[in-house]
Amino acid sequence: MSRLFGTDGVRGLANTDITARLALDLAEAGARVLADSPRSGRDRPFAVVGRDTRVSGEFLSSAVAAGIAAAGVDVLLVGELPTPGVAHVVQSSGADFGVVLSASHNPMPDNGIKFFGRGGTKLPDELEDRIAGLLGEDWERPTGDQVGRIGRFPAAADDYIEYLVERLNGGRESPLSGITVVADCAHGAASVVGPAALRQAGAEVIVVAAEPNGYNINDGVGSTHVDNLAAAVRANNADVGVAFDGDADRCLAVDSLGRVVDGDQIMGILALGLKETGELAHDTLVTTVMSNLGLRLAMEKAGIATVQTKVGDRYVLERMLADGYTLGGEQSGHILMLDNGTTGDGVQTALHLLDRMARTRRSLADLAAEIPRLPQVLINVEDVDKTQVGHRAVAAEVAAVEEELGRTGRVLLRASGTEPLIRVMVEAETQEIAQTQAERLSAVVRTELSL
Template identity: 60%
Template sequence: MGRLFGTDGVRGLANGELTADLALGLGEAAARVLVDTVDRGGRRPLAVVGRDTRISGQFLEHAVVAGLASAGVDVLRLRVVPTPGVAYLTDLLDADLGVVISASHNPMPDNGIKFLARGGVKLDDAVERAIEAAMDAAPLRPTGADVGRVTKYAGTADDYADHLLSTLDGGHARPLEGLTVVLDCAHGAAHEVGPAVLSAAGATVIAIGDRPDGLNINDGCGSTHLEPLRAAVLEHGADVGIAVDGDADRCLAVDATGAVVDGDQILAVLALGLHEAGRLADDTLVVTVMSNLGLHLAMKDAGVQVVQTAVGDRYVLEAMKVGGYSLGGEQSGHVILSDHATTGDGLLTALHLLQRMRATGRTLADLAGVVTRLPQVLVNVRGVDKTRADDEKVLAAVALEEAALGETGRVLLRPSGTEPVVRVMVEAPTHDVAQGVADRLAEVVRERLAL
């Protein structure tokens, strides 16, 4: 079996690359690798399985469940629930593993299967390789009373909602009273629990993107398409707009004027709040190399250290775990509040962002203004050998441009992890300066790394 797992589980065209047969095999293999074989005191192995609203999630869920149960694992079907809800319930219910059927922000024809280990944590590369290897082994075939039982779990939405509310200061004391919020649910997994949680916290909620039909998830809505959210915020005169993606593990926002507030700005608002309260572990924020320089400068001014990782929330999570840090995330809206969650959680992020607005009495535009975003230009250079991105003359050209920018900008040149391209990202005081630097470096890359 070749490499199946990408940066976030196994993804592909549903019923194309990602078939029911593959899903069943993955369920069997994951049972073999992730189910703890030590004594549980007589307790049977247990998995929880949740999905987003894609129509293909129905057959893929049944296939994964069949694989798990055929390997002797009892399964609790969570049905439609955000990815972070599956992570939370994996831990709450002391399950041996969790499974999410979702392709996150991808369009509807795609789907994916993601596994979580005990405690609701993402798998490391070694465990993913072990699952892939187990796909080639003879499957487990218990019989009689040893096959798994499959049950619907009735408490999915209530348990997850209660957890989210419990993370707020004052718990269930309606700390968002007085805020009018537009919430774009992306016709995805948060379409019911999202509006319910914000309402329970005291906000007046105007929900959009809350009518999934199995086909419209992420379709012109949610965190990847903010235009409907901006229009709704302005139409209703709302204080703020919140957009999650199809599986609700990321969150972006729009202020009352319709201006977009990205993940970097959300991280800054949350970091400063935790810093002031003495709850930002080691006074450190974890971000990826793609975060805007404006965030770094704002954190430096506030006395907050910044740790950088490679692109991908899994790398942010790894750095947070190693350093014991409490806040990290990406410009795309993946925000990890490790005191409350094991993964990015769009609804959790929204609640804490809105709580910061109410606690300070400030608008989101005012709070987010702490970050002055520098113009950022990204050029993808194709038709080159990305394995030679450390070419001496390429690196010399980068160093020359960095020296010219000084502290007013930065350059990031890296080979893509998913495409045959070299990415050149430049931040500078103006867009024209950034574009000029990026174009010059892209030309050097084309000349030096030509195939």
Template identity: 60%
Template sequence: MGRLFGTDGVRGRANVDLTPELALAVAVAAAHTLAESDRSHPPLAVVGRDPRASGEMLEAAVVAGLTSAGANVVRVGVLPTPAVAFLTAEAKADLGVMLSASHNPMPDNGVKLFAAGGHKLPDDLEIRIEDAVEANATTAWERPTGAGIGRVHDLLDGADHYVQHLIGTVPHRLEGIKVVVDCANGAAAEVAPVAYREAGAEVVAINADPDGLNINDACGSNHIEALREAVVAHGAHLGIAHDGDADRCVAVDANGDEVDGDQIMAIIALAMREAGTLTGDTLVATVMSNLGLRLAMSAEGIRLVETKVGDRYVLEELRASGLALGGEQSGHIVLPAYATTGDGVLTGLHLMARMAQTGRSLAELAGVMTKLPQVLINVPVGDRTVGAGAPDVLAEVERAETELGDTGRVLLRPSGTEPLVRVMVEAETEQTARAVAERIATRVRAASPAA
């Protein structure tokens, strides 16, 4: 069996790659793996989902798997991924399950797992779950019967509990801030507008009417065109876009110009340092972050630690080093004092709080960082490993790195969730970055043509 887990859970096209049978098997394996240390009581699992249609089917399979393994289940319904992590910790559950493919198109779905405390799984636990899934395909396991079968309960006020938690973290009320929030027709449709309003902002919500089919469809953090237009049309101070499961936050300023995760991290880092809460004056980011972030933080006396791509690697570094802020350019921002994972709504609240506190516009705050021109090409491939590791591809990367020298950089990596190889190039000019990136992308396509 190949690895089931990518950078963020088990993903695939629902009912094709990610079948109910696989979801059930992963749930059983997770229950046995994550709750095996204490069998003095039945394991407890929290299960949530985003609103995509296939989530109903997969939720049924996951709940069946968990209860068949003797776990009691609390269903929380449609909620953001960070809300499920929060409720997993609050309930002192043994594990949490979120059914979502995040920013991916509607036909996809995923199974994201949280350990006790609402923390994402380290690699070794994922491997143990994968091994258990494979073993269960051929080996019977002892099934509970009678009173040993798990029970299912629905939590009806999970959204309210989560929103109140978020509001309690805000360092400054948001009165005077007008925001347009793009909910991606996803899991943030209910909680994001409510949280922002209750924190004091004037809110215009768009793409907040999920029907199970329209999640991430030309909206949300990967498609901010409608948000740009709405911010200008409504005369708002800013716009905030979430993805399908609301663990991301990107923004646009009053002019409609994008403010990405790197810039948001820079803004929040300076706010936290001023408040004395930026532990070790250190920010954690991934290798995908723009070189401009490192330069800006260095100028401000803030150290930048880099990790592999994936917010769970940022989380691991934050926990291991006891640090207070980290994230990704894509908008996964982690504030460990308040959340165990990236939380888009939490990030939006703290970004607006900084605006309200300083009286400065988002464009002015984001000006602390100058982004180096960066070009990212997502190349569809038949095989991610071949596309990223072919000799011709590696030779082209080496040639590009020699050309750019200290004035830029190249990052080539296979996606952990999609059949793509990501080619990222930074250079002094966009023209140079695009030319180099296209050259490498051409080699990748030739090495492993998409099916």
């Protein structure tokens, strides 16, 4: 039986997969697991609930609030706020847990339910499984003065903005003064917070895609559609552009010529800056297996170790917490800076990236050039037995390709989590070599593992 929770909460088509009934039941079960036993009086546990700008978030957040209150826990509604903003409120307020209604970069019809535990951290698998195990279970519900109350926290966005800027400037006034940035807010949760934080830090901000209407989140804009941002940067002669996704937990950038600077390069730029100031814990950066080899080689040259995890920012976070690392993330733009927050934060990433530009008085293109990207080819080989990804003949061919590439290339074979296919990825010094070797490996996978 598959798990209800995926790598980032429960996600699916709103009102089909993610229904009001599921939201209410999950919230009630979550309250039973994550909050203390229902109590009356001032010591009652409480939870924070926020959402992105999807229209379905309106009824789903109401259902979540109802489920939490029905379990005897008070609710603080923060409205439309980035996912990391909700995590911050959970941490700063001392809440027992938090819930976010968002499907991140997914299209508008989808939505999702994600929990944060006390302190604003993501839940381990075992807690998520305990919550799922309580669904549909009969129990003695609180009554009378033991049921929860539902209130609002309208100042949540302002508090979050103030926190982001305070963590950035170290007492400096207008640290981003002189930088012109285009901010693509994906018509999502960063539409207010993103531009406001950048302006408060001193940047001149040109805003695009910050008019959410409930239906246009991620629609041709944001971190999954950066062409729009690149065009705006060029048209406005801006220094830099930043793009958030729907819930603003990730950030990608473009330089003044509209060229994309991905999560690997952003991590590298931040790591080099922290290494210079002695603030990079253990001189180590945590990445996933999908990070480009160019990042690892650049870090190695700078005396920075890299540690790899499975794909997914939750696995990056687990490794960081286990070993005391403070910087990590994914190529997609999920960047975790644990000295400044508890989860990936797109607005925070943008602020610190621009701060690196301001401190060094260098362009983003110049900074990104220190983190070159090796050509990468990804081929999805369909209709194969993905359970045999380690097949002897396939492994032998992988070893042969790796020997030919040496330190100037890399091979990665991954079984899809949802489809009968194997992903073949090759990085090499040139696009031609990467393409040739990826096709070579794909042919072997197809021959040996066809269904």
